[in-house]
Amino acid sequence: MKITKSLFHAGVLGLSLLATGVMAAVPAAEADKLGKSLTPMGAEMAGNADGSIPAWKPLPKNAGSVDSKGFLSNPYASEQPLFTITAKDVDKYKDKLAPGQYAMFKRYPETFKMPVYPSHRGATVPDDVFAAIKKNATTTNLVSGGNGLENFDTAVPFPIPKTGVEVIWNHITRYRGGSVTRLVTQATPQPNGSYSLVYFQDQFVFRDKMKDYDPANPGNILFYFKQKVTAPARLAGGVLLVHETLDQVKEPRSAWVYNAGQRRVRRAPQVSYDGPGTAADGLRTSDNLDMFNGAPDRYDWKLEGKKEMYIASDSYKLDDPKLKYADIIKAGHINQDLARYELRRVWHVVATLKEGQRHIYAKRDFYIDEDTWQAAVIDHYDGRGQLWRVAEAHAENYYDKQVPWYALETLYDLQSGRYLALGMKNEEKSAYDFGFTATTSDFTPAALRQDGVR
Numbered sequence: 001m002k003i004t005k006s007l008f009h010a011g012v013l014g015l016s017l018l019a020t021g022v023m024a025a026v027p028a029a030e031a032d033k034l035g036k037s038l039t040p041m042g043a044e045m046a047g048n049a050d051g052s053i054p055a056w057k058p059l060p061k062n063a064g065s066v067d068s069k070g071f072l073s074n075p076y077a078s079e080q081p082l083f084t085i086t087a088k089d090v091d092k093y094k095d096k097l098a099p100g101q102y103a104m105f106k107r108y109p110e111t112f113k114m115p116v117y118p119s120h121r122g123a124t125v126p127d128d129v130f131a132a133i134k135k136n137a138t139t140t141n142l143v144s145g146g147n148g149l150e151n152f153d154t155a156v157p158f159p160i161p162k163t164g165v166e167v168i169w170n171h172i173t174r175y176r177g178g179s180v181t182r183l184v185t186q187a188t189p190q191p192n193g194s195y196s197l198v199y200f201q202d203q204f205v206f207r208d209k210m211k212d213y214d215p216a217n218p219g220n221i222l223f224y225f226k227q228k229v230t231a232p233a234r235l236a237g238g239v240l241l242v243h244e245t246l247d248q249v250k251e252p253r254s255a256w257v258y259n260a261g262q263r264r265v266r267r268a269p270q271v272s273y274d275g276p277g278t279a280a281d282g283l284r285t286s287d288n289l290d291m292f293n294g295a296p297d298r299y300d301w302k303l304e305g306k307k308e309m310y311i312a313s314d315s316y317k318l319d320d321p322k323l324k325y326a327d328i329i330k331a332g333h334i335n336q337d338l339a340r341y342e343l344r345r346v347w348h349v350v351a352t353l354k355e356g357q358r359h360i361y362a363k364r365d366f367y368i369d370e371d372t373w374q375a376a377v378i379d380h381y382d383g384r385g386q387l388w389r390v391a392e393a394h395a396e397n398y399y400d401k402q403v404p405w406y407a408l409e410t411l412y413d414l415q416s417g418r419y420l421a422l423g424m425k426n427e428e429k430s431a432y433d434f435g436f437t438a439t440t441s442d443f444t445p446a447a448l449r450q451d452g453v454r
Contacts, residue, residue, distance in 0.1 A: 023142070024141050024157070024158055024162070024163070024166055025138050025139055025140055025141055026160050028138055030137075030160055031137035034133070034134050034159055034160075035130075038159070038160070039056045039371065040134065041123075041125070041130070041156060041159060041371065042156070042158075042160055042373075043345070043371045044056075044345065048308065048345070052119065052343050053119050053121070053308065053343055053345060054120065057120075057121060058122055058123070059075065059120075059122030059123075059397055059399040060399070061400050061401075061402065062400075063075040063399045064399065066400050067321065069429065069431055070432065070433065071319065071320075071321045071431045072316060072319070072431075073316070074316035074317060074320070075122075076118075076314055076340075077316070081115040081116055082116050082117060084115045084116065085105075085114040085310070086105070086113050087105045090102060096307075096309050096310050096343065097309065098309065098365065098367050098377045098379055099365070099387060100365075100378075100379035100387060100389075100390030100391075100412075101310075101392070103387055103414055104333065104390060104414075107332070107412075107414055107417075108332045108333060111330070111332060111333070111336070112333055112336060113336045113337075114336065115336070115337070115339060115340060116341045116342070117314070117341065119313075119342040119344060120313075120314055121344075122314070122397050123372045123404040124399075124402050124404075125175045126402050128154075129154055129175050133155060133159050134159070136152060136153055136156060136157045136158070136159065137159050139151040139153075140152045140157035140158065142165070142166070142169075143247060144247050144249040144250055144297075145249075145297075146163075146296065146301075147247065147248065148246055148248070148249060149246050149247070152173070155173055155174055156170050156173060156174055156373055157170065161303070161347070163303055164301030164302050164303035164349040164351070167301075167366075167368055167373075168296050168301055168349060168351075168366065169296070170368075170373035171366075171368055171373050171374060172222075172292070172293065172296075173222065174404075175403065176204070176206075176403060176405055177405070177432070177434040177435075178206050178208070178209040178434070178435075179206065179209040179435060179436040180202075180204050180205075180434050180435075181202065181203050181204075181432075181433045181436045182204075182431075182432045182433065183199070183200070183201055183202075183230075183425060183428040183429065184200050184423050184425050185198065185325065185422075185423075185424045185425070185428075186198045186200065186280065186421065186422045186423075187329050187420070187421045187422075187424070188280060188281040188283050188418065188419070188420050189329055189330075189331065189418060189419060191416070191418060192331055193329070193331030193332075196232065197231070197232075197325065198229060198232065198235065199229065199231040199232075200227055200228065200229060200230070200278075201227070201228045202226070202227050203225070203226040203436060203442075204223065204224075204436075205224050205225075206223045207219070207221045207222060207223060207224075209436075210224070211437055211438065211439045220245045220250065221243055221244065222244045222245060222246045223244045224242070224243060224244070224440070224443040225240075225244065226240070226241050226442075226451065227239065227278065228240075228451055229279060235279055237260025238258065238259060238260055238278075239257065239448050240255065240257050240271065240278060241255065241257075241258075241443060241445065241447075241448055242254070244293075244294075248294065248295035248297065252272070252295070253272050253294060253295070255267070255268040255269070255271035256268055256448060257271070258448040263449070265446075265449060272286050272287065272294055272295070273285065273298060273358075274286070274287065274358075274359045274360045274361070277289060277420075280420055281420075283413060283418060283419070284411050284420050284422075285360065285361075288391065288411055289422075290409070291374070291375035291391055291393050291406075292364075292366070292375055292378060296351075298353060298354055298358070299351035299352060299353055299354060299357075299359075299364070300351070300354055302349065302351075303347070303348075303349055304348040305347075305348060307345070307346060307367075308343055308344070309343070309346045309376075309377075310341045310342070310344075311342065311344050311346060311367065311369060311376035311377060312376065312393065312394040312395060313340060313341065313342040313369075313395050314342065315339070315407040316407075317338050317339075317340060318338045318339060318340070318394050318407050318408055319396055319408070321426050321427075321431075322426075323338070324426065324427060325424055325426060328408075328424060328426070332419070333410070333412060333419060334408070339394060344371070344376075346367040346368055346370060346376060346377075347366075347370060348365070348366070348367055348368075349366040349368065350364075351365075351366065360382070361381065361382070362382060362383045363380075363381040363385070364378055364380050365378065366378050369395065371404070372395065374395060376393055376395065377391065378390075379391075387414060388413070388414060389414065390414065391410065392409075392410050392412070393409050394407050394408040394409075394410070395407070398432065398434070401434045401435075403432075406423055408424055410422075
Protein backbone atom coordinates (compact mmCIF):
# COMPACT_ATOMS: atom_id res chain seq x y z
CA MET A 1 0.00 0.00 0.00
CA LYS A 2 1.35 3.44 -0.92
CA ILE A 3 1.71 6.26 1.56
CA THR A 4 -0.49 9.37 1.32
CA LYS A 5 -0.26 12.46 3.52
CA SER A 6 -1.90 15.90 3.65
CA LEU A 7 -1.62 17.90 0.42
CA PHE A 8 -1.92 21.16 2.34
CA HIS A 9 1.40 20.67 4.11
CA ALA A 10 3.17 19.84 0.83
CA GLY A 11 2.82 23.44 -0.33
CA VAL A 12 4.13 24.80 2.96
CA LEU A 13 7.17 22.53 2.93
CA GLY A 14 7.80 23.16 -0.77
CA LEU A 15 7.77 26.93 -0.30
CA SER A 16 10.09 26.55 2.68
CA LEU A 17 12.57 24.57 0.60
CA LEU A 18 12.39 27.14 -2.18
CA ALA A 19 13.15 29.89 0.31
CA THR A 20 16.08 28.12 1.96
CA GLY A 21 17.58 25.78 -0.64
CA VAL A 22 17.82 27.67 -3.93
CA MET A 23 21.48 28.65 -3.71
CA ALA A 24 24.19 26.10 -3.03
CA ALA A 25 27.52 27.36 -4.42
CA VAL A 26 30.23 28.09 -1.82
CA PRO A 27 32.65 31.05 -1.75
CA ALA A 28 35.95 30.72 -3.62
CA ALA A 29 37.90 30.73 -0.35
CA GLU A 30 36.00 27.67 0.82
CA ALA A 31 36.33 25.91 -2.53
CA ASP A 32 40.09 26.48 -2.27
CA LYS A 33 40.16 23.73 0.40
CA LEU A 34 39.67 21.18 -2.39
CA GLY A 35 42.98 19.49 -3.02
CA LYS A 36 44.35 20.76 0.29
CA SER A 37 42.54 19.93 3.54
CA LEU A 38 39.87 18.26 1.41
CA THR A 39 40.44 15.82 -1.42
CA PRO A 40 39.62 17.12 -4.91
CA MET A 41 36.28 15.28 -4.52
CA GLY A 42 35.47 16.91 -1.16
CA ALA A 43 36.37 14.22 1.39
CA GLU A 44 38.58 14.90 4.40
CA MET A 45 42.15 14.50 3.23
CA ALA A 46 43.42 13.29 6.61
CA GLY A 47 42.69 9.99 8.29
CA ASN A 48 41.06 9.64 11.68
CA ALA A 49 42.73 10.08 15.05
CA ASP A 50 43.71 6.46 15.72
CA GLY A 51 44.76 5.71 12.13
CA SER A 52 42.08 3.09 11.51
CA ILE A 53 40.95 5.28 8.61
CA PRO A 54 44.02 6.36 6.62
CA ALA A 55 44.68 9.56 4.74
CA TRP A 56 43.53 9.64 1.11
CA LYS A 57 46.06 8.02 -1.23
CA PRO A 58 44.68 7.44 -4.72
CA LEU A 59 45.33 4.15 -6.45
CA PRO A 60 47.59 4.49 -9.50
CA LYS A 61 46.24 3.32 -12.84
CA ASN A 62 48.77 0.47 -12.79
CA ALA A 63 47.83 -0.74 -9.29
CA GLY A 64 47.24 -4.22 -10.70
CA SER A 65 47.00 -6.20 -13.90
CA VAL A 66 44.08 -6.33 -16.33
CA ASP A 67 43.21 -9.64 -17.99
CA SER A 68 42.12 -10.17 -21.61
CA LYS A 69 38.44 -9.69 -20.70
CA GLY A 70 39.06 -6.44 -18.80
CA PHE A 71 38.82 -7.85 -15.27
CA LEU A 72 41.13 -6.27 -12.69
CA SER A 73 43.45 -8.07 -10.35
CA ASN A 74 43.04 -7.46 -6.63
CA PRO A 75 45.75 -5.05 -5.39
CA TYR A 76 45.03 -6.18 -1.81
CA ALA A 77 44.90 -9.93 -2.45
CA SER A 78 47.54 -10.70 0.19
CA GLU A 79 45.62 -9.02 3.03
CA GLN A 80 43.74 -10.98 5.66
CA PRO A 81 40.75 -9.74 7.70
CA LEU A 82 41.61 -7.82 10.86
CA PHE A 83 38.56 -9.48 12.41
CA THR A 84 35.15 -10.81 11.39
CA ILE A 85 31.92 -9.53 12.91
CA THR A 86 29.36 -12.25 13.64
CA ALA A 87 26.00 -12.35 15.37
CA LYS A 88 27.77 -13.37 18.57
CA ASP A 89 29.73 -10.13 18.91
CA VAL A 90 27.79 -7.71 16.69
CA ASP A 91 26.68 -5.55 19.63
CA LYS A 92 30.33 -4.62 20.17
CA TYR A 93 30.35 -2.92 16.75
CA LYS A 94 26.78 -1.65 16.62
CA ASP A 95 27.80 2.03 16.71
CA LYS A 96 29.64 1.57 13.40
CA LEU A 97 26.83 -0.25 11.61
CA ALA A 98 23.68 0.96 9.92
CA PRO A 99 20.47 -0.33 11.52
CA GLY A 100 19.92 -2.41 8.40
CA GLN A 101 23.31 -4.07 8.66
CA TYR A 102 22.65 -4.82 12.32
CA ALA A 103 19.25 -6.27 11.37
CA MET A 104 20.91 -8.68 8.92
CA PHE A 105 22.83 -10.28 11.80
CA LYS A 106 19.58 -10.74 13.69
CA ARG A 107 17.74 -12.09 10.62
CA TYR A 108 20.53 -14.54 9.70
CA PRO A 109 22.49 -15.18 12.92
CA GLU A 110 24.10 -18.39 11.70
CA THR A 111 25.37 -17.22 8.32
CA PHE A 112 25.65 -13.43 8.04
CA LYS A 113 29.12 -12.06 8.80
CA MET A 114 31.27 -9.06 7.96
CA PRO A 115 34.99 -9.66 7.36
CA VAL A 116 36.70 -6.35 8.19
CA TYR A 117 39.98 -5.60 6.40
CA PRO A 118 42.52 -2.75 6.59
CA SER A 119 41.06 0.43 5.15
CA HIS A 120 42.30 1.96 1.90
CA ARG A 121 41.11 5.23 0.42
CA GLY A 122 42.19 4.82 -3.18
CA ALA A 123 39.25 6.23 -5.16
CA THR A 124 40.16 8.77 -7.81
CA VAL A 125 38.87 10.21 -11.09
CA PRO A 126 40.63 11.88 -14.06
CA ASP A 127 42.13 15.33 -13.54
CA ASP A 128 39.61 17.03 -15.84
CA VAL A 129 36.79 15.66 -13.69
CA PHE A 130 38.47 16.98 -10.54
CA ALA A 131 38.71 20.37 -12.26
CA ALA A 132 35.01 20.31 -13.13
CA ILE A 133 34.12 19.43 -9.53
CA LYS A 134 36.12 22.40 -8.22
CA LYS A 135 34.39 24.65 -10.74
CA ASN A 136 30.99 23.32 -9.65
CA ALA A 137 31.72 24.22 -6.03
CA THR A 138 31.48 27.93 -6.81
CA THR A 139 29.04 27.94 -9.73
CA THR A 140 26.43 25.20 -9.41
CA ASN A 141 23.12 26.09 -7.77
CA LEU A 142 19.96 24.24 -6.86
CA VAL A 143 16.78 25.13 -8.71
CA SER A 144 13.13 24.07 -8.42
CA GLY A 145 13.31 23.92 -4.65
CA GLY A 146 16.35 21.64 -4.68
CA ASN A 147 15.04 19.30 -7.37
CA GLY A 148 17.27 20.46 -10.21
CA LEU A 149 20.68 21.96 -10.99
CA GLU A 150 21.97 24.90 -12.98
CA ASN A 151 25.52 25.69 -14.11
CA PHE A 152 26.51 22.04 -13.60
CA ASP A 153 29.57 20.48 -15.24
CA THR A 154 30.36 16.74 -15.55
CA ALA A 155 30.03 15.38 -11.98
CA VAL A 156 29.55 16.15 -8.26
CA PRO A 157 27.91 19.59 -8.08
CA PHE A 158 28.43 20.11 -4.33
CA PRO A 159 31.82 18.80 -3.13
CA ILE A 160 31.36 20.86 0.05
CA PRO A 161 27.69 20.12 0.83
CA LYS A 162 25.61 21.96 3.39
CA THR A 163 22.30 20.13 3.04
CA GLY A 164 21.05 16.59 2.61
CA VAL A 165 19.72 17.11 -0.89
CA GLU A 166 23.15 18.36 -2.00
CA VAL A 167 24.72 15.10 -0.82
CA ILE A 168 22.07 13.15 -2.74
CA TRP A 169 22.75 15.15 -5.90
CA ASN A 170 26.42 14.22 -5.55
CA HIS A 171 25.43 10.54 -5.58
CA ILE A 172 23.06 11.00 -8.54
CA THR A 173 25.63 12.86 -10.67
CA ARG A 174 28.85 11.19 -9.51
CA TYR A 175 31.45 10.19 -12.09
CA ARG A 176 30.95 6.72 -13.58
CA GLY A 177 33.41 6.85 -16.44
CA GLY A 178 31.37 9.19 -18.63
CA SER A 179 30.13 6.29 -20.73
CA VAL A 180 30.09 2.52 -20.47
CA THR A 181 28.69 -0.63 -22.00
CA ARG A 182 28.31 -3.65 -19.75
CA LEU A 183 26.96 -7.17 -19.57
CA VAL A 184 25.56 -7.89 -16.11
CA THR A 185 23.21 -10.31 -14.41
CA GLN A 186 20.46 -10.07 -11.82
CA ALA A 187 19.28 -12.75 -9.41
CA THR A 188 16.26 -12.76 -7.09
CA PRO A 189 16.79 -15.82 -4.87
CA GLN A 190 13.99 -17.55 -2.98
CA PRO A 191 14.46 -18.01 0.80
CA ASN A 192 15.88 -21.50 0.13
CA GLY A 193 18.52 -20.05 -2.20
CA SER A 194 17.05 -21.20 -5.54
CA TYR A 195 17.22 -18.60 -8.30
CA SER A 196 17.17 -17.85 -12.00
CA LEU A 197 19.31 -15.25 -13.73
CA VAL A 198 18.27 -12.32 -15.88
CA TYR A 199 20.94 -11.03 -18.26
CA PHE A 200 21.21 -7.37 -19.23
CA GLN A 201 23.19 -5.47 -21.84
CA ASP A 202 23.46 -1.84 -20.72
CA GLN A 203 24.58 1.33 -22.45
CA PHE A 204 25.06 4.39 -20.27
CA VAL A 205 26.30 7.75 -21.56
CA PHE A 206 26.50 11.13 -19.84
CA ARG A 207 25.55 14.07 -22.04
CA ASP A 208 29.06 15.51 -22.40
CA LYS A 209 30.34 12.20 -23.83
CA MET A 210 27.90 12.21 -26.74
CA LYS A 211 29.53 12.91 -30.11
CA ASP A 212 26.99 15.63 -30.89
CA TYR A 213 27.04 17.33 -27.47
CA ASP A 214 27.06 21.12 -27.64
CA PRO A 215 28.58 22.62 -24.47
CA ALA A 216 27.15 26.01 -25.40
CA ASN A 217 23.65 24.50 -25.30
CA PRO A 218 23.82 21.66 -22.77
CA GLY A 219 20.06 21.39 -22.31
CA ASN A 220 18.39 19.58 -19.45
CA ILE A 221 19.63 16.03 -20.13
CA LEU A 222 21.98 14.45 -17.57
CA PHE A 223 22.53 11.08 -19.26
CA TYR A 224 21.08 8.48 -21.63
CA PHE A 225 20.50 4.87 -20.55
CA LYS A 226 19.52 1.87 -22.63
CA GLN A 227 19.01 -1.61 -21.18
CA LYS A 228 18.31 -4.74 -23.22
CA VAL A 229 17.29 -8.05 -21.68
CA THR A 230 19.20 -10.85 -23.44
CA ALA A 231 18.02 -13.86 -21.36
CA PRO A 232 15.99 -15.79 -20.31
CA ALA A 233 14.13 -16.45 -23.56
CA ARG A 234 10.74 -15.36 -22.18
CA LEU A 235 12.12 -11.85 -21.52
CA ALA A 236 14.78 -11.58 -24.23
CA GLY A 237 14.49 -8.69 -26.64
CA GLY A 238 12.82 -6.25 -24.30
CA VAL A 239 14.56 -2.88 -24.25
CA LEU A 240 14.28 0.07 -21.89
CA LEU A 241 15.35 3.59 -22.92
CA VAL A 242 15.70 6.46 -20.45
CA HIS A 243 16.48 10.13 -21.01
CA GLU A 244 17.48 11.31 -17.53
CA THR A 245 16.94 15.03 -16.90
CA LEU A 246 18.70 17.34 -14.48
CA ASP A 247 15.52 19.13 -13.45
CA GLN A 248 12.84 16.44 -13.30
CA VAL A 249 10.23 18.83 -11.96
CA LYS A 250 10.56 21.14 -14.93
CA GLU A 251 10.93 18.23 -17.35
CA PRO A 252 10.26 14.73 -15.99
CA ARG A 253 12.40 11.77 -17.00
CA SER A 254 11.39 10.35 -20.38
CA ALA A 255 11.29 6.57 -20.73
CA TRP A 256 10.19 4.08 -23.38
CA VAL A 257 10.09 0.31 -23.58
CA TYR A 258 10.21 -1.99 -26.57
CA ASN A 259 8.14 -5.15 -26.12
CA ALA A 260 9.61 -7.91 -28.26
CA GLY A 261 6.41 -9.94 -28.23
CA GLN A 262 4.26 -7.04 -29.44
CA ARG A 263 7.04 -5.50 -31.53
CA ARG A 264 6.07 -2.03 -30.48
CA VAL A 265 7.56 0.90 -28.60
CA ARG A 266 5.52 2.64 -25.94
CA ARG A 267 6.01 5.32 -23.35
CA ALA A 268 6.91 4.05 -19.88
CA PRO A 269 5.97 6.65 -17.23
CA GLN A 270 6.10 3.86 -14.63
CA VAL A 271 9.91 3.77 -14.94
CA SER A 272 10.41 6.17 -12.04
CA TYR A 273 9.98 6.45 -8.28
CA ASP A 274 8.35 3.26 -6.94
CA GLY A 275 7.41 1.79 -10.30
CA PRO A 276 8.53 -1.84 -10.56
CA GLY A 277 12.17 -2.51 -11.43
CA THR A 278 12.89 -4.40 -14.65
CA ALA A 279 12.44 -8.19 -14.27
CA ALA A 280 13.02 -7.85 -10.52
CA ASP A 281 10.10 -10.03 -9.37
CA GLY A 282 8.77 -7.18 -7.24
CA LEU A 283 11.96 -6.92 -5.18
CA ARG A 284 13.04 -3.44 -6.22
CA THR A 285 11.56 -0.17 -7.38
CA SER A 286 12.74 1.83 -10.37
CA ASP A 287 14.55 4.24 -8.06
CA ASN A 288 16.41 1.37 -6.30
CA LEU A 289 18.68 0.93 -9.34
CA ASP A 290 22.21 2.25 -8.70
CA MET A 291 21.14 2.25 -5.04
CA PHE A 292 19.11 5.42 -5.71
CA ASN A 293 18.32 7.29 -8.90
CA GLY A 294 15.90 9.86 -10.23
CA ALA A 295 14.19 12.96 -8.94
CA PRO A 296 14.55 13.80 -5.23
CA ASP A 297 11.29 15.79 -5.10
CA ARG A 298 9.12 13.32 -3.14
CA TYR A 299 11.27 13.42 -0.01
CA ASP A 300 12.54 15.91 2.53
CA TRP A 301 16.28 15.41 2.96
CA LYS A 302 17.91 15.95 6.33
CA LEU A 303 21.69 15.97 6.67
CA GLU A 304 22.62 14.22 9.91
CA GLY A 305 26.37 14.70 9.41
CA LYS A 306 29.26 12.27 9.14
CA LYS A 307 30.06 9.09 11.00
CA GLU A 308 32.56 6.24 10.88
CA MET A 309 31.07 3.02 9.59
CA TYR A 310 31.97 -0.38 8.15
CA ILE A 311 31.03 -0.45 4.48
CA ALA A 312 31.70 -2.91 1.65
CA SER A 313 34.76 -1.58 -0.19
CA ASP A 314 37.53 -2.71 -2.57
CA SER A 315 35.37 -5.66 -3.61
CA TYR A 316 37.79 -7.20 -6.10
CA LYS A 317 37.42 -10.64 -4.55
CA LEU A 318 33.69 -10.58 -5.21
CA ASP A 319 34.32 -9.54 -8.83
CA ASP A 320 36.82 -12.31 -9.57
CA PRO A 321 36.17 -13.92 -13.01
CA LYS A 322 37.17 -17.29 -11.56
CA LEU A 323 33.96 -17.29 -9.53
CA LYS A 324 30.70 -18.78 -10.72
CA TYR A 325 27.42 -17.06 -9.91
CA ALA A 326 26.53 -20.04 -7.74
CA ASP A 327 29.58 -19.22 -5.60
CA ILE A 328 28.07 -15.81 -4.84
CA ILE A 329 24.32 -16.39 -4.55
CA LYS A 330 23.32 -18.20 -1.35
CA ALA A 331 20.15 -18.51 0.71
CA GLY A 332 19.24 -15.32 2.56
CA HIS A 333 22.17 -13.23 1.36
CA ILE A 334 25.26 -13.38 -0.83
CA ASN A 335 28.31 -15.39 0.21
CA GLN A 336 29.75 -13.07 2.83
CA ASP A 337 33.09 -14.89 2.78
CA LEU A 338 33.66 -13.09 -0.52
CA ALA A 339 32.79 -9.66 0.89
CA ARG A 340 35.28 -7.12 2.17
CA TYR A 341 34.41 -4.35 4.65
CA GLU A 342 36.52 -1.37 5.63
CA LEU A 343 36.08 1.41 8.15
CA ARG A 344 35.21 4.60 6.29
CA ARG A 345 33.65 8.00 6.89
CA VAL A 346 30.16 8.32 5.46
CA TRP A 347 27.58 11.07 5.13
CA HIS A 348 24.28 10.18 6.80
CA VAL A 349 21.16 11.60 5.14
CA VAL A 350 17.59 10.84 6.19
CA ALA A 351 14.89 11.03 3.52
CA THR A 352 11.31 11.37 4.80
CA LEU A 353 8.33 11.22 2.47
CA LYS A 354 6.80 14.65 2.00
CA GLU A 355 3.25 15.39 3.00
CA GLY A 356 0.97 14.62 0.08
CA GLN A 357 3.47 12.47 -1.81
CA ARG A 358 3.28 8.75 -2.57
CA HIS A 359 5.96 6.06 -2.36
CA ILE A 360 6.13 2.56 -0.91
CA TYR A 361 9.14 3.70 1.16
CA ALA A 362 8.03 6.18 3.82
CA LYS A 363 11.62 6.78 4.94
CA ARG A 364 15.10 6.01 3.70
CA ASP A 365 18.40 6.31 5.57
CA PHE A 366 21.36 6.93 3.26
CA TYR A 367 24.99 6.25 4.17
CA ILE A 368 27.21 7.71 1.46
CA ASP A 369 30.96 7.17 1.16
CA GLU A 370 32.77 10.51 1.50
CA ASP A 371 35.50 9.55 -1.01
CA THR A 372 33.23 8.64 -3.94
CA TRP A 373 29.77 10.08 -3.13
CA GLN A 374 28.43 6.60 -3.73
CA ALA A 375 25.64 5.27 -1.54
CA ALA A 376 27.10 2.38 0.46
CA VAL A 377 24.04 1.39 2.52
CA ILE A 378 20.41 2.52 2.34
CA ASP A 379 17.81 1.41 4.87
CA HIS A 380 14.20 1.46 3.63
CA TYR A 381 11.21 1.79 5.97
CA ASP A 382 7.57 1.00 5.21
CA GLY A 383 4.50 3.07 6.05
CA ARG A 384 4.33 1.57 9.54
CA GLY A 385 7.84 2.82 10.30
CA GLN A 386 9.30 -0.68 10.23
CA LEU A 387 12.64 -1.47 8.62
CA TRP A 388 11.74 -3.32 5.43
CA ARG A 389 14.62 -3.51 2.95
CA VAL A 390 18.36 -3.08 3.29
CA ALA A 391 20.42 -2.05 0.26
CA GLU A 392 24.16 -2.65 0.39
CA ALA A 393 26.59 -1.87 -2.43
CA HIS A 394 29.92 -3.63 -2.80
CA ALA A 395 32.18 -0.92 -4.20
CA GLU A 396 35.19 -1.34 -6.44
CA ASN A 397 37.72 1.13 -7.83
CA TYR A 398 38.21 0.49 -11.54
CA TYR A 399 41.69 1.88 -11.16
CA ASP A 400 42.84 1.42 -14.78
CA LYS A 401 40.09 3.83 -15.87
CA GLN A 402 39.97 5.92 -12.65
CA VAL A 403 36.30 5.11 -12.07
CA PRO A 404 34.78 4.39 -8.64
CA TRP A 405 31.63 2.27 -9.00
CA TYR A 406 30.03 -0.95 -7.82
CA ALA A 407 30.90 -4.60 -8.34
CA LEU A 408 27.52 -5.69 -6.99
CA GLU A 409 24.34 -4.16 -5.58
CA THR A 410 22.19 -6.08 -3.11
CA LEU A 411 18.73 -5.35 -1.73
CA TYR A 412 17.59 -7.56 1.14
CA ASP A 413 13.90 -7.89 2.06
CA LEU A 414 13.90 -8.53 5.81
CA GLN A 415 10.22 -9.44 5.82
CA SER A 416 10.09 -12.02 3.01
CA GLY A 417 13.60 -13.43 3.38
CA ARG A 418 14.26 -12.85 -0.32
CA TYR A 419 16.79 -10.53 -1.91
CA LEU A 420 18.03 -9.08 -5.16
CA ALA A 421 21.62 -9.14 -6.41
CA LEU A 422 22.39 -6.98 -9.45
CA GLY A 423 25.58 -6.33 -11.39
CA MET A 424 27.41 -9.66 -11.36
CA LYS A 425 29.57 -10.15 -14.45
CA ASN A 426 31.98 -12.89 -13.31
CA GLU A 427 30.95 -15.39 -16.00
CA GLU A 428 30.46 -12.87 -18.81
CA LYS A 429 32.70 -12.50 -21.85
CA SER A 430 33.92 -9.05 -20.81
CA ALA A 431 34.04 -6.65 -17.88
CA TYR A 432 32.88 -3.03 -18.13
CA ASP A 433 33.88 -1.30 -21.36
CA PHE A 434 34.39 2.38 -20.60
CA GLY A 435 34.67 4.95 -23.36
CA PHE A 436 31.57 3.93 -25.35
CA THR A 437 30.74 6.56 -27.98
CA ALA A 438 27.32 7.38 -29.41
CA THR A 439 25.11 10.14 -30.75
CA THR A 440 21.69 11.19 -29.55
CA SER A 441 20.16 9.35 -32.54
CA ASP A 442 21.28 6.08 -30.92
CA PHE A 443 19.03 6.86 -27.97
CA THR A 444 15.76 7.68 -29.69
CA PRO A 445 12.52 5.68 -29.45
CA ALA A 446 12.89 4.92 -33.16
CA ALA A 447 16.18 3.13 -32.47
CA LEU A 448 14.59 0.75 -29.96
CA ARG A 449 13.03 -1.63 -32.49
CA GLN A 450 16.40 -2.39 -34.03
CA ASP A 451 17.94 -2.94 -30.59
CA GLY A 452 15.15 -5.31 -29.64
CA VAL A 453 15.53 -7.72 -32.56
CA ARG A 454 16.27 -11.17 -31.11
